[in-house]
Amino acid sequence: MQPTEAIIDRVLREIGRLDDRQIAATARLREDLGFDSLALIDVAVRLEDALGLAVPDEELERVQTAGELAEYLKRTGAA
Amino acid sequence: MAHIGRPNLRIAIVGGGIGGLTLALALRQRGIEADVYEQAPQLTEIGAAVALSANATRELRRLGVLDTIAAASTEPSELIHRSWQDGRRIAAFPVHHGLAYQNRFGAPYFGIHRADLQKALGGALAGAGLHLGHRLVGMSEHGEALRLDFANGQSVEADLVIGADGVRSLVRRYVTGGEDAIYSGTSAFRGIVPVDRLPSLPDPQAIQFWMGPDAHLLHYAIGGRGQDVNFFAVVEGPAAWPHPTWQAPVTQDEALAAFRGWHPAVSEMIGAVEHTVRWGLFTVRPLLNWSRGRAVILGDAAHAMVPHHGQGANTTIEDAITLAEMLSHGSIGGIEQLLSRFQGLRRARTRKIQRSSRVTNDLLHLPDGSPAIADRDRRVSRFPEDFGWIHAFDALASAQPSPTVSAA
């Protein structure tokens, strides 16, 4: 796994308490993984702290899947 | 280990509003002296009120000022959501009735005039370390210390600067290097009206939201015996805010026109006040960093929000208690790490409340016949379930050093 994907994977597991589940890039954050808008803010803040990049509310509302989140972060400068 | 506070660590708080005063008081309670620099020549507040919820009142009780505050406050009888034109009650929950709110959240819900709140906080501080007439105009590094320059020509040095200087914060500009306040696209009329001038108002002692097309009106009683009603009427627009301050001139007609056709209780309330200004509602976009070196921001400076959950002042009080408690456990060598742990404790919570307040705006401003109305009515009927997390929060408990971290 690329470093950004690994960080996303870890953060999603921790916040979503998804310990033993596989998180595919196509997994939908809300429908498949059960994140609501408040839990997604926890995800955003943890990713920001880990990567030093902003994940604004608009992006958070736009992204649908774990893969799209990774794409966004890479586009804005994550490894 | 050198103690935090004078003379080892000089703490300067910029801004003597709700956040700055609460912080100074909480630090003093913990044996840490700080200096507060406030631009105003006197601690007088603009004529408006604030609603204090349990997440703040439990802290004010710990600070020993809640009795003073209670004497000037009114606890709403109920929380009611109404429809704009026919005044239909869409949902209602007891607040003071049966002490339902206190029993659930462990502390009261108070409406209070801001001047009374400031008097209670400032009175408890008894002038210690409070420097009025000090408007910060410049901030720079001076070796290990920070230098603050004031408009009155004075300068001081401090080892830790806390910016509690509100939505247009200058300390924030030092911390982030930019201007992060954003006009929300909404503005408000506000006023305080003696309750006996509101004969049409049903449930005058309740906190009520009147929800209508592109606007809403929120009001609650204040003043010890509920003798005054504070209202806050929010409208969509104007589209842009070119004014240098958050107030812009309006005519009485503009204020009345914004609520023409609403329930008589609403037009009566708006018409009971001479409107000369409207308030632009500003927010601060979620920031990555609340600190730079030994300067940190809190309150509106860090996370100003639209006021639809009435949580700006309450989250500011949470910030102040959290930081004071952390400093009382801190050491001088670890200040910068302490400040990043502080934002680590506060950033997610305040961003959630900021977002939730913003989303609430749209919920409150639906036009009649909108397909979203049924969902709105369902949501306002779930208020305690959906928003209990805001009120149940215990900032002091959240700031306790965890066993694994405090070993350092």
Ligand SMILES: Cc1cc2nc3c(=O)[nH]c(=O)nc-3n(C[C@H](O)[C@H](O)[C@H](O)COP(=O)(O)OP(=O)(O)OC[C@H]3O[C@@H](n4cnc5c(N)ncnc54)[C@H](O)[C@@H]3O)c2cc1C
């Ligand atoms: C219309 C309106 C209604 C509101 N209603 C509610 C409500 O019901 N409930 C609620 O919880 N919140 C409410 N809020 C929000 C609440 O008022 C703020 O969140 C709260 O006051 C923030 O506290 P603060 O200490 O961060 O900033 P402020 O209270 O704004 O204090 C900042 C202080 O810093 C001083 N200052 C600024 N710049 C300088 C400088 N350069 N040098 C020195 N001093 C400076 C100012 O004079 C001021 O005293 C409302 C806000 C508005 C605009």
